[in-house]
Amino acid sequence: MAAAIRIDALTKDYWVGFWRKRPYRALDTLSLEVQPGEVFGFLGPNGAGKTTTLKLLMQLIFPTSGQAEILGRPLGDVGARQRIGYLPENPSFYDYLTAEELLQYYARLFGYSGTDARRRTATLLDRVGIGAERRGQQLRKYSKGMVQRVGIAQALLNDPDVIFLDEPMSGLDPLGRRDVRALILELRDEGRTVFFSSHILADAEALCNRVAVVSGGRLAAEGRLSEILAFQARGWELVVADVRPEVLARLAPQIRRSTGIAAHRYALELPIESRPAAILSELVAAGATLVSLNPLRDTLEDFFVRRVAEMRDEAREGYGGNHRMSGAGAREGAQKDDEGHARD
């Protein structure tokens, strides 16, 4: 099956500095494929290159090199946009229009007739929870969360096959975030491809089939969450009750860490190479009771933090080639990373 999104060595350089312009690489030979029907999480810290990638895919900026296809068509193909939805980061619309007027305007650009535009607008405003009493108000009177909901509605106007969401949870309260998660799952169930960027890892863990982690403009990891995290199992957690201290002391060499969680009840962290069954047998023989035994895996957050730190170390050691330019360029790049504004 053809990929819904195919990105091939996409690179974007900006020229920074006022007088003596220097190149600054915001995205470095990024390659990815997203299959139809996937919910794909595009993760990374602020300034990692997530928004740059999305802007390249939407042709809001042009690549320095590399190419990409959406639904088998090259970037910039106006016809392909008929089947694409896009929510920008912190979206901003014409604040003199009402939510209804805005959506109807966009619907007309998609070629809907007046009646269809009104019907589609009403359906989507229902779907994102904008009540009838607010639809006639100008957007300048909307809260940030409501604008975000309108943004999600406009991204779904054309019943798109592929939906790009840049930080879709941004500005939403817990209820709003729950609604958006449910909406993304509905879109997945309808067979649509969802590509969303986020730095909120819990969202990715809850929603995504696959993720990619970017840092400093480069791909740090890509794969199924289960694959990424399965390799990161780093031990076992054994919770036991009715344990006598002298038994615990005897087993201490085999235990990495022991934490008392109640009277005679302990959470024991065992190294990955240990044999938890043998330790458990000894404990049970000494009168202890098993409460639970689980593999200790990295959370996505653990993985993310470690991988991003590794990528930054590599970049500092010059592994990144011209990615982080030397001298002033590097300092500017680091500052941009910290501020996280230009590219993300």
Add this chain to the structure above:
Amino acid sequence: MRAISWIAVNVFKESVRDRVPYSLVLFAVLLMGASYLIGQLTAGQDVKIIKDLGLAAIAIFGLFIAIFIGIGLVSKEVERRSIYPLLAKPISRPQFIVGKYAGLVLTLAANVAVMTLALYAVLAYLTYTESPEFRDAWDAPGVDPRMLKAIVLIFVELMVVTAIALLFSTFSTPILAAALTFGLYVAGHFNTDLRNFDQVVESRPAVLLARAAYHVLPDLSAFDVKTEVVHGLPVTFGYIGTTLAYGLAYITALILTSVVIFSRRDFK
């Protein structure tokens, strides 16, 4: 074409919501107030002065609308980031530029039409109230359809100014775009001086430079036939046709340049 028309309608809607029509109320009040005062001060010349004042006011009000909305046509979209979701829709960048331009021209057309009606209404009132002896002494009739020639040329001039503002709006900030557009407007009205530069300067390079500037800068003085119309002097249809063709060619060149610049622009 469909997308262009919807973009144009949205520009028109924005100008209405931004209270641009208030300028029309100001125009009407100014015109009525002036006609009353002039009627008190002059004898027999009031219609000519009202025509002068009315045509100048149409040009100036239109200029303000053309510059102050024109400079924000693209830059405002970029600044408030409303261009991101818009360009992700099935429209091309040239369609966006042409739609934006058409929208402002539509706004200008509506404004010029209303101001023209207001001017004719005031002139009709003055003609009706004036004595026949004074009316016979006028260079041209009070309600003179030939004034439309001047108004059509003012409108085309405003279209040129709008295209200039749009061009600057595609790559610079609103303040810089306003300054550059106003600068070109002023230069455009003194363009004929550049053509005759050799009569006042002997330096050959300076004359060549002035001649080049004359051909590149818009000749906006060609659109100004207010004096001829007010004094009942002839303005031929041949002249109007040539001037319109010049204006439309200049507008086309400006829009094509805007499209080329905008089509390559990154929205960081």
